[in-house]
Amino acid sequence: MADDDEWLERLRAARNAGQSPREHRLLDELRTAIRHKNEATEVRHDGARELARLFFRLRSERLLDVPSRAAWKRTMPLSAVALVVAGFAVTMIWRSGLFSSENGNEAPVMRGSDALQIISVADPDAAAQEVVARMQMLGIAVERYSVGTSVGLTTTIPAADIERARSALAPLNVALPANGKLRLEYRKAAR
Amino acid sequence: MARQPHHDSNLIALLRAGGKPRQAAVTQLFERYALEFKRYFRRHGATDEQAADLLQDTFVKIVQSADSFEGTGSLEAWLWAIARNTLMSEFRTRKPDVALDALEPEQADGIVTSFGDAGTNPAVADCVKRSFDAFARRYAEFAEVLIRVVVDGWEYAELATFRACSYGAAREYLSQCRKHLADFVAPCLEIAEGR
Numbered sequence: 001m002a003d004d005d006e007w008l009e010r011l012r013a014a015r016n017a018g019q020s021p022r023e024h025r026l027l028d029e030l031r032t033a034i035r036h037k038n039e040a041t042e043v044r045h046d047g048a049r050e051l052a053r054l055f056f057r058l059r060s061e062r063l064l065d066v067p068s069r070a071a072w073k074r075t076m077p078l079s080a081v082a083l084v085v086a087g088f089a090v091t092m093i094w095r096s097g098l099f100s101s102e103n104g105n106e107a108p109v110m111r112g113s114d115a116l117q118i119i120s121v122a123d124p125d126a127a128a129q130e131v132v133a134r135m136q137m138l139g140i141a142v143e144r145y146s147v148g149t150s151v152g153l154t155t156t157i158p159a160a161d162i163e164r165a166r167s168a169l170a171p172l173n174v175a176l177p178a179n180g181k182l183r184l185e186y187r188k189a190a191r
Numbered sequence: 192m193a194r195q196p197h198h199d200s201n202l203i204a205l206l207r208a209g210g211k212p213r214q215a216a217v218t219q220l221f222e223r224y225a226l227e228f229k230r231y232f233r234r235h236g237a238t239d240e241q242a243a244d245l246l247q248d249t250f251v252k253i254v255q256s257a258d259s260f261e262g263t264g265s266l267e268a269w270l271w272a273i274a275r276n277t278l279m280s281e282f283r284t285r286k287p288d289v290a291l292d293a294l295e296p297e298q299a300d301g302i303v304t305s306f307g308d309a310g311t312n313p314a315v316a317d318c319v320k321r322s323f324d325a326f327a328r329r330y331a332e333f334a335e336v337l338i339r340v341v342v343d344g345w346e347y348a349e350l351a352t353f354r355a356c357s358y359g360a361a362r363e364y365l366s367q368c369r370k371h372l373a374d375f376v377a378p379c380l381e382i383a384e385g386r
Contacts, residue, residue, distance in 0.1 A: 004366045008347075012340045026383055029319040030376065034341040037323055037334070041230040044239040051221050054250050055214065063254045064217075065210050 049143075056145045056152045059116050060185060116183045117175060124151040124186035127172070131184065134168040142182075149188040156181050199266035206257040213254065220270065221250065227342075228274045235278055235331055249277045267343065268352035275353060318379035326375040333368040 010027055058064040121127040128151040132142045135155065142155040157165045157180035166176045176182055205216035228249055232242035252273050260269055327334035339345040339353070351361035 004362065004369055007369055008340065008365060011337070012344045012346065026315065026319065026376065026380060029316050029379070030323065031341050032316065033320040033323040034334075034337050036320060037327060038227075038230060038338045038342055041233050043226065043229045043233050043242060045226050045229055047222065047225060050225065050243060050246065051218065054217070054221065054247055057247055057251065058217070058254060061251065063251065064213060 052143065052154065053145050056154070056185075057147050059183075060147045060150055060152065115177075116185055118185045118187060119173065120187050120189040122189055124149060124188050127151075127186045128153055128184075130172060131169065131174060134172070135165065138164055138168060140165060150185055152183075152185045154181075154183050200262055202266065203257060203260050203262065206254060217250065217254065220253065224270060224274075231271075231274060231335060232278060234327070234335065237278075237281075241281070245274075245277055245281060248281075249274045252277060264352045265349050268345070268349035271339065271349075271353045272355060276355075312383065315379055315383050318382050319376060322375040322379055323372075326372055329375075330368070330371055333371060336365070336368060337372070 007027075010024070011031065055064065119127070128144060131153055132144060135142045135157075138161055140155060140157055140161060142153050145152040145154075157176065159180060162176060162178075162180045165180075165182075169176055169182075174182075174184060202216050202219060205212040207213075225246055228246050229242045232245045233239070237245060253270060256273065260266065323334070336345070336350060336353070339349070343349075345353075347358055347361045347365070350365060351358050354361060354364065356364070
């Protein structure tokens with residue numbers, strides 16, 4: 001075992017570099033071969049796209065925004081107080097009618113948000129396709145992902161096109177945030 | 192491997208926090224490990240598409256399991272253990288093209304068997320490279336461990352975490368690995384000695 005320890009140490013730390021006997025030089029060659037094996041492994045990797053896909057999935061599975069149990073235990077007392085205060089404030093504002101809309105037909109507008117919109121439909125694929133088609137007519141590319149039966153769409157619409165895009169999406173009941181960042185997920189509606 | 196326990200515990204805290212901190216931690220970990228994990232999956236027979244899916248599954252499990260990291264060992268080895276478990280789960284549900292250390296024996300083909308000194312002898316380098324490739328085809332998991340030793344500087348502790356075994360079992364595992372590798376590399380030693 002002591003031999004193995006020494007061998008491991010040499011292999012990981014290149015301790016035998018320089019004036020070493022042949023066996024040690026062979027270990028150098030082995031280290032080179034191992035590095036080469038790792039680096040020569042061919043793999044298609046589009047980091048940015050795959051990271052976006054991962055975030056889409058994490059959001060879909062409610063894993064991005066929800067604190068873990070350990071964090072929740074630490075912050076729960078504060079959160080509970082904050083929740084009660086916020087609830088009270090919302091109730092008061094709601095009752096005051098301060099934000100009641102004067103024009104009920106206006107398309108919904110989300111301001112400064114990159115929140116994920118989730119819409120349940122019978123056919124997520126077709127619904128997503130409709131959005132993609134409408135955006136394509138405006139020359140706007142949309143990134144599309146699938147997770148199970150859900151279909152997600154993300155795109156950032158240039159400021160100049162936001163109003164036109166909003167008009168195109170309104171009939172589909174899709175709200176476009178004021179910053180033009182559309183993050184939409186169609187889920188299959190339960191029967 | 193540069194040990195960064197401070198940085199590691201920060202990353203875990205961010206992962207546990209949720210929201211933007213979690214997003215930042217996932218981004219950091221993804222940038223650091225995604226390519227290596229995919230290489231690992233590809234070396235075990237996954238296609239590019241399967242490797243991409245396994246990568247997603249691995250990171251979902253990392254987020255889900257953030258609470259279970261105790262902070263006593265290496266975060267890196269813990270992440271690799273999750274990648275390995277994800278791969279093994281996939282193997283259980285789908286017949287793999289290559290199983291972890293369960294392939295048919297295969298000899299190093301085309302090994303050059305003459306030449307002299309090992310110092311700067313390209314024949315020896317070529318022999319070792321071919322031998323290790325053959326070894327990796329025969330013992331995929333052994334080879335993977337050696338890659339982590341050389342590339343990331345793993346020791347027994349990381350190996351134990353990766354394989355979910357005891358420290359002693361990790362030592363025995365590496366000992367076996369070394370013995371099997373020696374059989375493959377033996378012809379190269381002969382080349383180096385000019386036999």
